[in-house]
Amino acid sequence: MSNSTDPGPGRRSLLQAAVAVPAAGAAATVLGAGTASAAPSSGPGVQGGRFDTESPRFALAVLPDTQYLFDADSADPQPLTATFQYLVSERAEANIAFMTHLGDVTEHGTEDEIELAADTFRTIHGKVPYSVLAGNHDIAGGTDDQRGDTAYLRAFGPKRFSGMPTFGGASPDGYNSYHVLRAADREWLVLALDWRASDKGLAWAQGVLDKHATLPTILTTHDIAWAGDDGEAHLSGNGQRLWDRIVRGNDQIFLALGGHYWPPGRTVLTNDAGHDVHVHITNYQDRYYGGAGMIRLYAFDMVRNVIDVETFAPWFLSRDPAKRTPLGAENLELTGSTDRFSLPIDFADRFEGFAPVVPPKPRPAHRVMPRxxxxxxxxxxxxxxxxxxxxxxxxxxxxxxxxxxxxxxxxxxxxxxxxxxxxxxxxxxxxxxxxxxxxxxxxxxxxxxxxxxxxxxxxxxxxxxxxxxxxxxxxxxxxxxxxxxxxxxxxxxxxxxxxxxxxxxxxxxxxxxxxxxxxxxxxxxxxxxxxxxxxxxxxxxxxxxxxxxxxxxxxxxxxxxxxxxxxxxxxxxxxxxxxxxxxxxxxxxxxxxxxxxxxxxxxxxxxxxxxxxxxxxxxxxxxxxxx
CATH class of the missing domain: 2.60.120.200 (Jelly Rolls)
Known part of the structure; x- marks a missing residue:
């Protein structure tokens, strides 16, 4: 049911830079998950240079279902390793603020799969801040966030993120978390909700939103919407519950991202304040090599008032073009209307209701007369x-x-x-x-x-x-x-x-x-x-x-x-x-x-x-x- 992929007429500079990503499997400096403190988000990464918190342009990386790369004895972490190496090496060039995983990290949620996935995440740990949430394949799919201890929680629970400067906290059960980023000279909230947030989980989420009522918010979860082949997204049953309980009444949520379903799709809904909320499905597990660790970059441009979105696979891009297989070449970059597009957003106007811009005061003459x-x-x-x-x-x-x-x-x-x-x-x-x-x-x-x-x-x-x-x-x-x-x-x-x-x-x-x-x-x-x-x-x-x-x-x-x-x-x-x-x-x-x-x-x-x-x-x- 996936959309066809047409190779674009040319590569954006960001994609051109990606050919320099080290080949999958190359040695990478790693940090122990949940034990070492991460580098500050505004400081230099181990490989990726300095993220500029003041620049009006920054990127959010979105990584959907990687489950087929961590599937029992057929697991292959190399594509995801290449994706993480890309994010680290290109962090300064693309000004990547954060990466969020949309759930279904693994296929069965077993100790072995989770351990391999957690080990792979060490490639990015301490170099680019990130969030992870549980999909229905990472835990027992019939449970909500009150399920108790799991291999997923032990590997991707609050302990893992406690050293990150962006980490704000987690719900008492450990399955829901939030991060506060500084980018474009302001703070942003990323809310990562479990596959099935319970009433307690939603009450916790509302508390986070109340505590950070002036922060523009990106909601991430595993299941929020589905789409047909036309790319038009529709709220799922769980998505409707999230919309009614959390999204529509909290004007600060302007972007909601989910995986789980394919093909990808998008829609724009109107919240109770009369403002747009962009709802997107991102999932490529049905594509060649289980999606090969394909990512989306949401490039925020606060000057142009736009978010430019592009989707590509660093693992394929890192290979010698002469040695790419036909399917690898076909999946370098997705250019359909649900994978490569721009969202015009007047940020000041969209955020006016909860975070009005305070205009600078006049500056006295003596302060603007240099030598x-x-x-x-x-x-x-x-x-x-x-x-x-x-x-x-x-x-x-x-x-x-x-x-x-x-x-x-x-x-x-x-x-x-x-x-x-x-x-x-x-x-x-x-x-x-x-x-x-x-x-x-x-x-x-x-x-x-x-x-x-x-x-x-x-x-x-x-x-x-x-x-x-x-x-x-x-x-x-x-x-x-x-x-x-x-x-x-x-x-x-x-x-x-x-x-x-x-x-x-x-x-x-x-x-x-x-x-x-x-x-x-x-x-x-x-x-x-x-x-x-x-x-x-x-x-x-x-x-x-x-x-x-x-x-x-x-x-x-x-x-x-x-x-x-x-x-x-x-x-x-x-x-x-x-x-x-x-x-x-x-x-x-x-x-x-x-x-x-x-x-x-x-x-x-x-x-x-x-x-x-x-x-x-x-x-x-x-x-x-x-x-």
Whole structure:
């Protein structure tokens, strides 16, 4: 009843990395189960490098029914050993936070099978934290978690996990447990429930949820749903009981994973809070070599608001491609819609009901002015005269103070015959912006209109050359919908003509010597005429999103310039030398760019905190920390 497997057109980088996994059976450093303390989840593993608890991207590994690999005298642990070696060796690369086994570790639950399985788990023990729960083949299938002592409990009970930093505790019977992970700079709860949780077990689980009521929760159990060949999952009898007793009333459970049945499948259910709960079946025991220790990786991306899911067999991937059997090659990776897919989840919105995001407080100016700050402007009450009600016009002549104390104050000027409403005060801001305020510019063409903020003629910034380097940062947001023609509108610039500075290489001698602009495709263009070289090295970004704040940083180390967008270095940075900025004593401007010393349209959108430093900063020192 399994889904057919179609080889994908190419390997993801994660799968490419997997070919480096040591061959099954290779020697591995092992730790005694339940006796040695595990390495901290944020520390280096024995082989796998360092797991980054702060990165917004991490992975959860899911391992379903391995029972046919531990089946009496036909047992073969090598595929699972390869899977564990993969998780250890790739932990840092894939930022693997945790692995959860979904039950049916063994076929009969005998002492010999359990002992062999427990010994195999030593490959991962102390290197990647994990949970295990009992399936109906690991214990007497007709019993619940009050069954008492078993070989499974002795090998995979609380004693085994007590040294793990993620382990939170177990139910009194020992068959249900939970782990608390730190990943993406927050805590997550993994709840591992027995094949048949009793009323006592469910009461214990509810107590865990109550104690950790603000933690997003992944529920794992052996039997929760089944699916037909169409991949649509349906709650099983036990799954319905779990749904009614535990899942639907606890909004923090957003993902529920089970094995037991095949083929795999998935569905989305709506809980009592009106939110989605993703229910998935993961099981490959019906496939070649009993599934060969096949795993799923749930790759959480908190920036893109998505979980990318992929399913593959490290044991097959670790083999020389020339020596793979046809069935091994066929089962390298599963690419059907129930095995390789993406779940779009707005995490902040989904978790709002039980763990609302507390926005950062505004940061005072003195905390965001590193050594070498020559100018810093913000548009809250500390930085802008008369800042007040959102939507209120900012009149001509209004001053935005240079909070660095260097005398580079800006004054508002309306372009052409623009009305006062062309520039308004706003409380809108990037979540990580130091000041919780911005200016809303309503510039445009036909007729040209807009507003700019300029330094006074005697401002020190006007003639600074920045030969030792610079970092220019700003926050902007483009409106959604992005209406009208705003091609080549300016964000910031210095006034003047590069031709008057003797520059000969540019598109036009009428361009200013330094400007940051938006192209018709909404790409950023940073044009620089250096003080030392006769050149015009230009950086080009990707297309900017609309309706979302963007942080921009332009960094020059005295040799060349690099643009960063949202803390990430862009691709199209010039290799041309660039030393300094050919300023000519002309004003610095926010909100527009001259051509032939005249302004056309002004900027269209929001501009927030803007800072200039006279040296190259590393991304970690940006106002919005980056790479």
């Amino acid at each position: 070498g700050t020559v100018a810093y402007w913000r548009f809250d009450k500390d930085g802008l005269d008369g800042a007040g009600r959102p939507g209120s016009p900012v009149s001509a002549g209004t001053v935005a103070r240079d909070l660095s104390g260097n005398g580079n104050d800006l004054a508002v000027r309306l372009l052409h015959t623009s009305a006062a409403e062309v520039l308004t005060w706003s409380g809108d801001h990037h979540v990580d912006q130091p000041a919780h305020a911005s200016l809303r510019f309503d510039g445009g063409k036909q007729p040209d209109r807009g507003a700019i903020l300029t330094t006074k003629p005697t401002a020190p910034l006007n003639g600074m050359k920045f030969r030792a380097g610079f970092t220019i940062e700003t926050f902007i947001k483009l409106p959604e919908p992005f209406e009208g023609d705003h091609a080549w509108m300016g964000i910031l610039s210095w006034e003047g003509r590069n031709g008057d500075a003797g520059k000969t290489t540019g598109w036009s001698k009428e361009e200013p010597t330094c400007s940051l602009n938006v192209t018709p495709e909404r790409f950023l263009q940073f044009v620089l005429y250096p003080d030392v070289q006769d050149a015009d090295p230009t950086s080009w970004s990707h297309a900017l999103p609309v309706g979302r704040w963007t942080h921009i940083a332009l960094v020059n180390d005295g040799r060349r310039t690099v643009m960063y967008v949202d803390g990430s270095k862009i691709a199209r940075n010039p290799s041309q030398p660039a030393t300094g900025i050919e300023t000519m004593g002309k004003p610095f401007v926010i909100g527009g760019t001259q051509f032939a010393e005249k302004y056309g349209q002004g900027f269209y959108g929001w501009i927030g905190d803007t800072r200039i430093v006279d040296r190259a900063l590393s991304p970690k020192d940006f106002m919005f920390p980056g790479e």
